[in-house]
Each structure stands twice: as C-alpha cells, then as structure tokens.
Amino acid sequence: MLTTRLTQAFGIEHPVVLAPMDLVSGARLATAVTTAGGLGLIGGGYGDAEWLKRELAAAAGTRVGCGFITWSLARHPEVLDVALEHQPAAVMLSFGDPAPFANRIRAAAVPLLCQVHTLDQARQALDAGADVIVAQGGEAGGHGVGMRSTFTLVPDVANLIANRSPRTLLLGAGGVADGRGLAAALALGADGVLVGTRFWATEEAVVPVRAHTRAVAADGDETIRTNVYDIVRTYDWPAEYNGRVLRNRFIDRWHGREAELTAHLAEAADEFRDAVSQQDFDIANMIVGEGVGLVQEILPAGEVVRRMTQDAADRLGRGTPRTTAISG
Numbered sequence: 382m383l384t385t386r387l388t389q390a391f392g393i394e395h396p397v398v399l400a401p402m403d404l405v406s407g408a409r410l411a412t413a414v415t416t417a418g419g420l421g422l423i424g425g426g427y428g429d430a431e432w433l434k435r436e437l438a439a440a441a442g443t444r445v446g447c448g449f450i451t452w453s454l455a456r457h458p459e460v461l462d463v464a465l466e467h468q469p470a471a472v473m474l475s476f477g478d479p480a481p482f483a484n485r486i487r488a489a490a491v492p493l494l495c496q497v498h499t500l501d502q503a504r505q506a507l508d509a510g511a512d513v514i515v516a517q518g519g520e521a522g523g524h525g526v527g528m529r530s531t532f533t534l535v536p537d538v539a540n541l542i543a544n545r546s547p548r549t550l551l552l553g554a555g556g557v558a559d560g561r562g563l564a565a566a567l568a569l570g571a572d573g574v575l576v577g578t579r580f581w582a583t584e585e586a587v588v589p590v591r592a593h594t595r596a597v598a599a600d601g602d603e604t605i606r607t608n609v610y611d612i613v614r615t616y617d618w619p620a621e622y623n624g625r626v627l628r629n630r631f632i633d634r635w636h637g638r639e640a641e642l643t644a645h646l647a648e649a650a651d652e653f654r655d656a657v658s659q660q661d662f663d664i665a666n667m668i669v670g671e672g673v674g675l676v677q678e679i680l681p682a683g684e685v686v687r688r689m690t691q692d693a694a695d696r697l698g699r700g701t702p703r704t705t706a707i708s709g
C-alpha cells in the first residue's frame with residue numbers, strides 16, 4: 382500500500398519498524414511485526430546475552446533485527462557478536478556514540494540504524510555511516526533526551542540528510558500510534574516509522590495484563606519524563622537522558638525529590654522490586670509515551686500494522702506525499 386525507500390531497501394511491505402523495547406520486544410512480537418509486512422527488532426536492551434541468544438533462536442526463519450542501548454553495549458561488547466552471528470536484518474544503536482561499533486556492524490553487511498534525539502546526534506550518526514537514522518521526538522516512550530518534538534525533528538533531520546547524505550534513510554519515532562502518525566511522519570520527510578508504545582500495547586508484547594489494562598484507560602496527559610526509575614533500578618544512564626513513563630503514585634512521591642530518593646534508595650528499591658513482582662503499577666514502572674492516549678484496545682501486532690498502514694494510505698491518497706501511495 383505504501384511504497385517508500387525503506388520498503389524498497391529492506392524488501393518489506395509496510396514502512397513500519399518495531400522499536401527494540403528492551404525485554405518487551407521479544408521474538409514473538411518481532412516475528413509478528415515482520416510476518417505482517419513490517420520489520421521487527423528484538424530488544425537487546427542492556428545486554429543480556431543469554432536472553433538475546435534465546436530470542437534470536439526463537440525468531441529463526443523470520444527476518445528480524447535487534448537493537449542495543451549503546452552506552453551499555455560498550456560495557457558488554459561481546460553481546461554484539463551474539464547478534465551478528467545470527468545475521469540480523471538490522472542492528473539499531475541508541476543512546477550513545479555509535480562510532481565504536483559501526484564498523485563491525487557494517488563489515489558484517491548488516492544495515493546500521495542509529496536512533497538520535499537532536500541534529501547534533503544525527504550528524505554524529507551520519508559520520509559513523511548510519512544506513513538509517515531514527516529521529517526520536519520527546520513524545521516517545523522510554524529514554525531519550527526529550528528536548529525536541531517529533532514534528533520538527535523529523536523535517537530538520539530530513540533536511541540534514543538531503544544536504545549531507547541523500548542515500549541515508551530516515552524513520553520518525555515518538556508518538557506514532559496510528560495511521561495519522563504514520564501519514565504525518567511520511568509527509569514530514571521520513572521513509573517510515575519506528576513504533577514503540579503502540580506495539581507495547583499488543584497481545585505479543587511481554588507486558589503484564591494489568592499494565593495493559595491500565596494503559597487502555599490512560600490518556601496522553603498522564604505521562605512524564607523522569608529519571609526516578611533509573612535511580613531506583615540503579616541504572617547508570619548518562620546525565621542528559623531521562624525516560625517517559627506513565628505517572629503513578631511512586632512518581633508523584635519522588636519526581637522532583639531525586640536527592641531524597643537517593644538518600645532512601647535501599648528502602649525505595651525494595652518497595653519497587655516488590656511492586657514489580659506483585660504487578661502493582663501504582664509503584665512499578667510502565668514505560669509508555671504520549672501515544673498511550675491513542676491506545677483504545679490491546680490488539681494482535683499484525684492488526685496494528687494493518688490498520689495503521691491502511692489508514693495512512695487512505696489519508697495520503699488524498700494528499701500529495703513525497704512517498705508513493707497506492708491504495709488497495
């Protein structure tokens with residue numbers, strides 16, 4: 382329905398890529414997205430080699446890629462070998478300088494996707510030889526820098542690419558949760574989208590039912606960017622990053638009082654761990670973006686791909702997009 386440079390370069394039917402959401406994007410979700418005509422990326426996350434081996438093996442026979450949190454990969458560089466041994470459809474690097482890993486990925490003839498949050502990071506990704514740049518706005522679920530919105534970052538990066546490296550592809554990320562978002566991203570100059578939150582809210586995502594129920598009831602005003610959960614999980618994120626999550630009682634207690642949280646860390650971390658095991662999302666974290674307000678039901682991932690692309694094609698059929706829209 383929607384043919385773009387991305388669908389042509391990757392030999393896929395739809396310009397929709399599943400975000401590598403840490404442990405949420407396992408083999409089941411990634412293969413569901415690929416089977417529906419998009420491209421699934423397994424979440425390499427913080428670098429659990431055994432988990433990654435298992436998920437890549439479970440996805441064998443279906444073309445999927447995977448993604449890494451770059452600053453964490455730098456501490457476990459051997460995990461990249463695990464990925465490359467499986468000849469992934471792509472490797473995505475987010476949150477850190479891609480340069481130290483870019484050559485190994487490209488030498489393995491694996492397309493390199495780099496997620497960026499600013500123009501400066503986009504320049505760095507082009508310098509590293511990225512095949513695809515993912516421009517993530519602050520609406521996004523999960524980590525980022527959060528200072529730019531998708532609506533301006535995507536065309537800014539599109540201009541940069543046009544001037545410096547026209548063969549490089551561009552994905553828009555952050556707040557794309559339905560056909561309107563996909564159509565808008567293509568109109569802004571992207572070749573496709575990277576979607577997290579909408580796929581988090583699918584049957585194949587590794588997400589507790591209680592979290593899904595809460596997400597369906599939430600609206601887009603209820604998320605917040607914070608580093609409360611990084612403190613409590615003792616994740617060592619570089620200072621410029623924070624993450625968008627659903628607001629809850631724990632956030633209301635600690636956001637803005639991070640020094641105090643650090644002073645009471647042992648107690649708060651125990652409370653957090655208990656809440657995770659009891660699926661108590663008044664305290665445990667739900668990592669979702671502003672697009673959570675557009676999630677009305679938990680669907681199979683393939684259905685999300687179909688609805689999003691059909692609706693975007695219908696909308697673009699009425700306009701004059703840069704991309705080729707063929708309805709049918």
Ligand SMILES: Cc1cc2nc3c(=O)[nH]c(=O)nc-3n(C[C@H](O)[C@H](O)[C@H](O)COP(=O)(O)O)c2cc1C
Nearest residue numbers: 400402403475521522523555556576577578668670
């Ligand atoms: C639950 C969740 C976990 C995420 N984990 C990762 C991750 O491990 N690595 C990564 O590069 N991005 C991660 N992200 C960010 C996504 O790559 C992407 O930028 C974001 O989901 C796009 O915005 P959206 O959520 O509005 O679709 C995560 C996002 C969510 C919602």
